[in-house]
Amino acid sequence: MSTPKFPSPSTPVSIEGPLKVLLLENIHASAEEMLAAEGFAVERLKGALKPEELEERIQGVHLLGIRSKTNVWEPALAKAPNLLAVGAFCIGTNQVDLKSANTHGVPVFNAPFSNTRSVAELVIAEIVMLTRQLGDRNREVHAGQWRKVATGSHEVRGKTLGIVGYGHIGTQVGVLAESMGMRVLFYDVMTKLPLGNSRPTATLHELLENSDFVTLHVPATPSTEWMIGAAELSRMRKGSCLINASRGTVVDIPALAKALQSGHLSGAAVDVYPTEPETNSDGFATELQGLSNVILTPHIGGSTEEAQASIGKEVATSLIKFVRSGATTGAVNFPQVETPLIPKTHRILNVHRNTPGVLRDINKIVSDLNANIHAQVLSTDANIGYLVMDLDQDVANPVCNAIAGLTTDIKTRIVS
Ligand SMILES: NC(=O)c1ccc[n+]([C@@H]2O[C@H](COP(=O)([O-])OP(=O)(O)OC[C@H]3O[C@@H](n4cnc5c(N)ncnc54)[C@H](O)[C@@H]3O)[C@@H](O)[C@H]2O)c1
Numbered sequence: 001m002s003t004p005k006f007p008s009p010s011t012p013v014s015i016e017g018p019l020k021v022l023l024l025e026n027i028h029a030s031a032e033e034m035l036a037a038e039g040f041a042v043e044r045l046k047g048a049l050k051p052e053e054l055e056e057r058i059q060g061v062h063l064l065g066i067r068s069k070t071n072v073w074e075p076a077l078a079k080a081p082n083l084l085a086v087g088a089f090c091i092g093t094n095q096v097d098l099k100s101a102n103t104h105g106v107p108v109f110n111a112p113f114s115n116t117r118s119v120a121e122l123v124i125a126e127i128v129m130l131t132r133q134l135g136d137r138n139r140e141v142h143a144g145q146w147r148k149v150a151t152g153s154h155e156v157r158g159k160t161l162g163i164v165g166y167g168h169i170g171t172q173v174g175v176l177a178e179s180m181g182m183r184v185l186f187y188d189v190m191t192k193l194p195l196g197n198s199r200p201t202a203t204l205h206e207l208l209e210n211s212d213f214v215t216l217h218v219p220a221t222p223s224t225e226w227m228i229g230a231a232e233l234s235r236m237r238k239g240s241c242l243i244n245a246s247r248g249t250v251v252d253i254p255a256l257a258k259a260l261q262s263g264h265l266s267g268a269a270v271d272v273y274p275t276e277p278e279t280n281s282d283g284f285a286t287e288l289q290g291l292s293n294v295i296l297t298p299h300i301g302g303s304t305e306e307a308q309a310s311i312g313k314e315v316a317t318s319l320i321k322f323v324r325s326g327a328t329t330g331a332v333n334f335p336q337v338e339t340p341l342i343p344k345t346h347r348i349l350n351v352h353r354n355t356p357g358v359l360r361d362i363n364k365i366v367s368d369l370n371a372n373i374h375a376q377v378l379s380t381d382a383n384i385g386y387l388v389m390d391l392d393q394d395v396a397n398p399v400c401n402a403i404a405g406l407t408t409d410i411k412t413r414i415v416s
């Protein structure tokens with residue numbers, strides 16, 4: 001395992017004037033409204049930023065909001081000593097170097113369910129579209145061509161849907177599919193409660209061999225990278241269809257194109273790609289373009305007004321709670337602490353290297369300054385400790401400055 005990279009601060013986080021918030025990728029206005037109502041200075045940009053642009057723009061930013069396109073890696077984090085938190089206004093957090101964010105003392109919050117239903121509904125629509133070849137018929141009639149055919153078109157009732165990744169989205173898809181009379185199989189690396197009449201398969205291959213439609217709902221991780229390649233596609237039933245609204249790294253696109261061209265698969269719906277444009281004005285190319293019965297969408301699985309408004313509020317709420325009280329509940333890369341603010345106390349938040357003796361050093365600082373600790377909560381993970389400490393007397397500034405001077409310090413700030 002690589003040695004974690006820690007920053008070496010000697011001063012507390014600098015917050016002069018209103019907190020600076022940078023929201024990228026057209027994050028819903030609901031987030032801007034909530035953050036601005038807190039008195040924060042919010043800048044909202046439409047597109048994603050390339051890594052080098054982010055390194056430039058992140059300097060001085062306290063809260064960064066992104067969606068799935070902005071990569072937040074170590075070089076950007078290293079240039080943002082005042083960054084308090086990152087809000088991923090989506091489900092996936094694979095675009096953030098979570099370990100680096102952790103060792104820089106930056107919690108990353110996401111919205112784990114706000115667009116779940118939107119993705120599930122898109123997948124259900126695509127199952128019907130693929131089995132009725134609606135994309136092709138629609139294109140033909142628009143072009144003045146009347147091709148009334150039944151061959152290759154089927155009802156979904158009684159067909160088998162195989163769900164790979166039976167988490168939030170996968171289970172929703174399964175419930176909706178059963179309501180249309182489909183049989184549901186699922187494959188997951190974790191043991192999951194089967195909803196309705198769905199059944200788990202022991203292996204991925206068992207699922208692929210027994211499904212008329214296969215839909216992917218796994219996260220982007222090393223275990224899912226290219227998990228559907230030529231070998232897996234060849235195990236799928238002849239004439240079956242593949243749907244990928246998970247991440248572009250899960251499916252080998254050239255292999256999928258071959259399986260479609262050979263007629264082994266009768267159709268596919270793809271929402272996510274290994275490389276996606278950063279803005280709506282950039283061009284896009286994939287080997288799948290022009291193939292019959294292939295639905296291509298521009299990563300819109302979670303793009304409904306309902307989902308985006310709800311994500312905006314959910315992630316903005318997490319960011320505000322973290323700023324105001326230090327609550328890290330729901331952060332995907334951080335020790336979890338949430339403790340109510342106590343009136344007339346002064347709260348210090350400290351992230352430090354998880355080595356023995358840090359709490360002793362911090363408590364010595366407090367005691368040397370004759371301060372009284374009203375409450376102290378520490379939570380740790382392999383690399384860092386996160387300490388929330390409420391002091392009785394107004395000695396927060398000198399305590400905070402002294403803690404930031406410890407060699408083990410990563411990030412320290414006063415909340416109230
Ligand atoms: N297209 C879109 O717009 C869109 C929208 C939302 C989410 N997503 C993607 O969908 C993914 C799934 O979302 P979710 O909310 O259902 O996540 P989730 O964490 O609730 O479910 C993921 C499931 O995959 C399983 N899994 C992990 N690795 C696996 C493997 N190697 N083989 C089989 N199963 C495995 C997990 O155990 C879990 O049950 C997200 O990570 C995101 O990348 C895409």
Ligand SMILES: O=C(O)[C@H](O)COP(=O)(O)O
Pocket residue numbers: 067068069089090091092093115299300301302303
């Ligand atoms: O992870 C997600 O929630 C989806 O991929 C949606 O990403 P987006 O917010 O960039 O549309």
